[in-house]
Amino acid sequence: MPWQNWWFPARVGEPAVLKSDRTMERRQILKGGVAGALTVWACPRRLNGQQAAGGVRRVTDKLAVVDGGGSNVVAFSSGDGFVLVDGGALNSSGEVMAALRNLGPNSKVQTLFNTHYHTDQTGNNEMFGAAGAKIIAHEHTRQWMSTDYWVPGEDRYEKARPKAARPTETFQTTGSLKTGAEQIDYGYLPLAHTDGDIYVFLKTSNVLAVGDVASPLRDPALDYFTGAWIGGRVDAMDIILGLANDQTKIVPASGPVMTRAEFKAERDMMEEVRSRVWKQVLQGDGPKDMLEAGVLKGLARTWKDPYKFLYAAAKGMVAHHNKLDPSVV
Numbered sequence: 068m069p070w071q072n073w074w075f076p077a078r079v080g081e082p083a084v085l086k087s088d089r090t091m092e093r094r095q096i097l098k099g100g101v102a103g104a105l106t107v108w109a110c111p112r113r114l115n116g117q118q119a120a121g122g123v124r125r126v127t128d129k130l131a132v133v134d135g136g137g138s139n140v141v142a143f144s145s146g147d148g149f150v151l152v153d154g155g156a157l158n159s160s161g162e163v164m165a166a167l168r169n170l171g172p173n174s175k176v177q178t179l180f181n182t183h184y185h186t187d188q189t190g191n192n193e194m195f196g197a198a199g200a201k202i203i204a205h206e207h208t209r210q211w212m213s214t215d216y217w218v219p220g221e222d223r224y225e226k227a228r229p230k231a232a233r234p235t236e237t238f239q240t241t242g243s244l245k246t247g248a249e250q251i252d253y254g255y256l257p258l259a260h261t262d263g264d265i266y267v268f269l270k271t272s273n274v275l276a277v278g279d280v281a282s283p284l285r286d287p288a289l290d291y292f293t294g295a296w297i298g299g300r301v302d303a304m305d306i307i308l309g310l311a312n313d314q315t316k317i318v319p320a321s322g323p324v325m326t327r328a329e330f331k332a333e334r335d336m337m338e339e340v341r342s343r344v345w346k347q348v349l350q351g352d353g354p355k356d357m358l359e360a361g362v363l364k365g366l367a368r369t370w371k372d373p374y375k376f377l378y379a380a381a382k383g384m385v386a387h388h389n390k391l392d393p394s395v396v
C-alpha cells in the first residue's frame with residue numbers, strides 16, 4: 068500500500084491509535100477490575116520475584132520503587148526527605164504518600180523528576196509541587212504540559228496542566244545535583260518515546276531510571292506526533308547502555324527493575340524491529356501490510372496491540388525519512 072494512503076488520514080476519525088501509551092491500557096485494567104490489575108503485579112515469572120510488598124520494592128537501603136497507580140515511582144531517601152523520579156499516575160496520591168511515610172521518617176519530597184509528560188508519570192505533580200517540591204524535567208516536557216494538544220488516538224484535546232503541575236526547573240541537554248552523598252546526573256534521550264524523555268542516574272546508588280524508554284512488560288510506545296520514533300529509541304537505549312555497568316539497576320516507567328543484560332536484550336529486539344519496519348517502509352508498506360508480513364513474528368516478546376505499535380512505528384519512520392534514505396519521499 069502506498070504510504071501516503073495511511074500517512075494522511077482524515078484528521079477526525081483517524082484510526083484509533085496511540086496517545087499517551089497507557090491511558091487506554093489503564094482503562095482496560097479498570098474494566099477488568101482488581102483481578103485484572105493483580106494479574107499485572109502478581110505474576111511471579113514476569114517480575115522475577117520482584118513483587119511489591121505494600122506497593123514498595125526495596126532496591127537499596129536508601130532507594131525503593133513505589134507503585135504509583137501501576138507506574139514506577141523511584142524514591143530515594145536523602146535523610147532530609149525524598150528525591151523522586153516520576154511521581155505516580157493520576158489518582159495514586161494516597162498510595163504513593165502512604166508508601167513514602169512507611170519508607171522514612173521525613174516523607175517530604177524535596178525534588179521530583181519527570182521522565183516525560185505523560186500523566187502516568189506526572190499525575191501527582193500538583194500535590195508535590197504545592198508541598199514545595201522542585202520539579203525538574205526536560206524543557207519539552209514543560210511545553211507539552213503547558214498547552215492543550217491534540218490526541219490523535221482518542222480524537223480529542225488534552226488540556227494543559229494547571230500551572231502548579233508544571234516543571235519548575237527545565238534543561239535541554241544534561242544536568243546534575245548532589246543530595247547528601249548521592250550524585251545524581253540526568254540527561255536528554257532524544258525522541259525515544261516522546262520528545263522530552265530523560266534518564267536520571269543515581270550514580271552513588273548505581274540506579275538508573277529511564278522512564279518509558281524501556282518497556283519490559285507493556286508494548287513499547289512511540290508518541291510519533293512529538294517526533295518520537297524507533298531510531299530515536301534505539302539511540303537512546305545505547306546512551307543508557309553507555310552509562311550502565313553490570314551492577315546497575317535499571318528502572319523502567321513500569322514493570323520490573325532490569326539488569327543491564329535485560330535492558331540490552333530489549334535494545335537488540337527494538338533494533339531488529341527497526342530494521343524490519345524500515346525494509347517494509349522502503350517497499351511503501353503501511354502498518355497493516357507490516358502486520359500481515361509478520362514483522363513482529365519470531366521475536367522474544369509478543370505485543371498486546373501490534374497494529375497500534377506498528378502504526379506509530381511506521382508514522383515515525385516516515386517522518387524521519389530524510390535521515391534514512393533518499394528513496395523514501
Ligand SMILES: [Zn+2]
Pocket residue numbers: 087088183185260279320
Ligand atoms: Zn509514557
